[in-house]
Amino acid sequence: MTAAGIVGATAQVLLVGAGSPLLVGLMRQVRARMEGRAGPGVWQPWRDLRKLLRKEAIAPDGTGPVFRLAPLVLAGTALVAAAVVPIVTTASPLDGSADLFAVTALLALGTVALALAGLDTATAFGGMGASREVVVLALVEPTILMSVFALSARVGSTDLGAIVTSTLHRPELVVSPVSLLAAVALAVVVIAETGRLPVDNPSTHLELTMIHEAMVLEYAGPDLALVEWASAMRLTVLLGLFANLFAPWGIAGASLVMLPVAVVVFALKVALLGGTLAAGEVFMAKLRMFRVPELLAGSFVMAVLAVAASYFLV
Amino acid sequence: MTGSSAPFVVALAAGLLGAVAGIALPRRVRPLGAGVCTAVSGAAGVVAGVAAFAGHPWSAWLPDVVPLAGTRLAVDGLGGLFIAVTGAVGVCAGVYGIAYCRPHGDHALDGRAVQAVTPLFLASMLLVPAAASVTTFLLAWELMAVASLLLVLAEHRHRTSVREAGLWYAVMTQLGMVVLLGGLVGFAAAAHGESFARLREAGRGLSPGVRAAVFLAVFVGCASKAGIVPLHVWLPRAHPEAPAHVSALMSAAMVNLGVYGIVRVGFDLLGGGPAWWWLLVLAAGAGSALYGILQAAVATDLKRLLAYSTCENMGLVLIGVGAAGLLDRAGARPLAALAMTAALLHLVNHSGFKTLLFLAAGSVVRAAGTGDLDALGGLRTRMPVTTVLFGLGALGASALPLGNGFVSEWLLLQGLVKALGSGGTAVAVTMPLAVAVVALTAGLAVATFVKAFGVGFLARARSEKAERATESPRAMLLGMSLAAACCVVLALGPVSVLPGIARAVRVVVPGPDAVTGPVTLRLHGVASTLSPLWIAVALILVLAVLRVTVMRRARRRARLWDCGMGPTSARMEYTATSFAEPLQRVFDNVLAPETDVDVTPLAESAYLVESVTYRARLGDRIEHRIYRPVIAAAAWFGRVARGLGNGSVHRYLGYGFCAFTGVLIVLAVTR
């Protein structure tokens, strides 16, 4: 456990906590500009959060402790994931306690908490959202683990720090078929896990098409603020993880000096990825719920091919 | 007998005493007496098991207990592990049974048969892993089967479905027994001796054909006990009908012994085998895991759901066992040890959370009078402790962090992922598929237990029965809490059982311990680490910080918004069926649900609808496709055979006469 590691992990949590609403703001702004609107500016999510946090906390009739606990668990798992994942440093003190499997399971725990909260409201929409969310979760799982499998095969470890470091040392691996196929597969996974188009529409107002939004319909005030903040953090963590698995340059090792540079580079990488995602969404429509398995099956094929290539193409 | 066998003797004696108590005590104190004896027997079993895998193996030879063959007992690390697990389940079930068996409404289990047989069942299960000869093993096995059958039939007077379930169970378990008997007796004949020590010596030297036949027979016999698809059909029938503490004993302890048989014979006695054995085990495990969890995901009966989840988890264990066999064969000892450790740890974890879940489900059924998820809901206010305990078990079963299933599935995945580079094409093609199966299973398990917990315990009651539910008595809560405590210990400090599992693994795959480290798990020869404790600490810290910073203000009660529609009624809620509908649709090809929609138009016009009826039925497809034709054929044979007997005594005597003279003629011709 080094000093740089502890400082780095703290920096990661702060960066994700403070920066994720900005990322969401940036993505909305990109969409707005491309659709010909002026857009509210990148700070709008922060303003929304501030507004929501000042409001009164509500306990809707017929909801129980699970409903109140879920936003905390969602945000808590996202924060722990932010501390574990190599975002600006590969020397996080928690790096040894969780690998890629554990991180995905941790994020799944947050999703499960929210799904239970959706069911707890006893409304039709809450149940619908929960039901759809767990279907997506269940079908995403094989792709995630297969991509992890492919990426870890050449390193011999599923530790995130080890995978990122090995890519740093051997940059030519990035354009290998294994990496490319796994990247495509993981990209679909990130989109599905964060509820972006074409799996889910984050800005929909039509309840029947909702997945994520349907579960959080009953939240208001600070609860809603926490849920929105947590969703933004999950998006940032997953995009950051994606960026660092396939383009880790700029990440700090065990040195304090590199940290500020790493923070800036990370912000740029995630902003670029988020901007691309938002730009892509402008041209896309949401898939029907029952076409989503096809998309996920497709990403699963990519992941299997990546695993096969990692073993057979060497 | 040596001194260290004393706890085991105590366990068996307590079991017998319990049986006597169950018969002799008056009805009022009968559950108490039998329950305490069961718990004591279980506790002594735990001590005996722990002593065995802490390095005090023992053996005994009792020539007079069974005529001709005698009884041979030996407890090593592997047997000790299974004895300890069975004992722990027995403690929880025994304590729970004290209150559960008392009369409650129209439900009473304090009859002599149930009370006397429960401790015997536990004792017989403790005896199976201690057996060290074919006769002893088969006797204990059969005793266990008969005892469990009697217990499944406990409530046959209340429901006719119990009889059907009992019949299925009896047929499956006895067929399994026949196959197992054939395999082991054949093995003993080929090895010229029936003690396990003799079999171990001779096992490697037998001809490949004999070895394969023995392995296949043992595999089939044990797989039917472990509930492996397609031999699982008895499981989802027997569990919903059996009393809850019996379900827990069967699903958390008895099925384990199926795995024990496969590991004991396949690894220990036969000394490993060709790759196809283990590929078969792995494939059966994978199929069982996937099919089990799919059926669990769409099941609406709580206990049926848990039963299918048992198929799933035993499948996962067999994936680990199969992988261990393959890797051992390929010479990758450390990885084989890792896979075996993962399999056994998962088995222990499964016993923990499945005991808890079945006991909690029993409380729900007792309190609400139904286990149908579509009629439950809202139990969190009326049964708070049971809700929290079931939640803990569900967390373990869905393999999420903070739950105990997570650690073992993580180990299993590590074993499978690392196996890719060692062991040729068969391994290289199998492992990615196995990982995909484990992953999909984990995902579906999450969906299943979100459904079980969210629909069953949260939200609002969907029926009056569920509204009238009340919290269970203290002894039941204590039984469940014991199981829950085990789950928490296993989840946060798997290191508490890993040394014991390492000893068990060493019996079958010699070598250094696969998993070490007090807090952070380090794998031997694999550069991956995990520390469940640190994850939990970090998560709880963060939760506490968020709680005091963001959520500090008091809440105001308000009406549910529900998009401005309200007020909502329980009929508008999502049910278990509707929750699982998307999954059912995605896996339509596998599950093949039968749905019919009848639209009745109004008399005046064909375009105006008067009513729509929708009926959906989801059966077990394997049962339909494989078992129904077999049963139909058997029934046909029975009908035809009935034609032989028309009631005429002369005819019957004639059959006897013909057979007798026929035999004489054959003798005359062949001699």
Add this chain to the structure above:
Amino acid sequence: MTETVYVQLLDLTCGALVLAAVLVLWRRDLRAIVRLFAAQGVALAALVAVLGVHAHDAGLVALAAGAGVLRGLLLPLLLRRAMRAGGAGRETEPLVNVAASLVVAALLALLSYAVTRPVVALEPSPATHAAPVAVTVVLIGFFVLVTRRRALSQVVGFLLVDNGITALAFLTTSGVPLAVELGVSLDVLLAVLVLRVLTTRMRAAFGGTDLDDLRELRD
């Protein structure tokens, strides 16, 4: 061309080859399927060209150009014209649903890796290492033939099989005699022409190109 660049290019073209095959399974739009087939033709040509440049074989490069023209331009053009004549632009519900076919494709990939192990072991080189990719394409093409209903998707399936066989030939033997390759190409061209005529006839006879309608001919 250095050895690493060669291997990278080889792997990339092979990746494109199998990716196009998987995407054919994924898409329902017949026009997109034809476009994917054209892309696969180009990838195949690129693969042959990479092999040719690496081996300093001008004949191979010329063959690559020929294959590119035939499979990347000419055949797709013919297919597109057949489609215009054939009407309906979408694959009707295939016999095995799309998600399941994609999973099957994954299994086929693993299978082909398993069966080509001995071949690769005979002479390990970057080119033979990529041979399973070609086998995968063959198997996926076969699977398309089995499960898709439209005559046009059947033709594409057949052509996928052919692309796979060609790729396999080039990867494992480093070059087929020009005459053989020409003969095969002509055969394929002829087959497509015949199938085109058949499609037009079917449409005239049944008003659609669903192959299940052909059952009527038996009665």
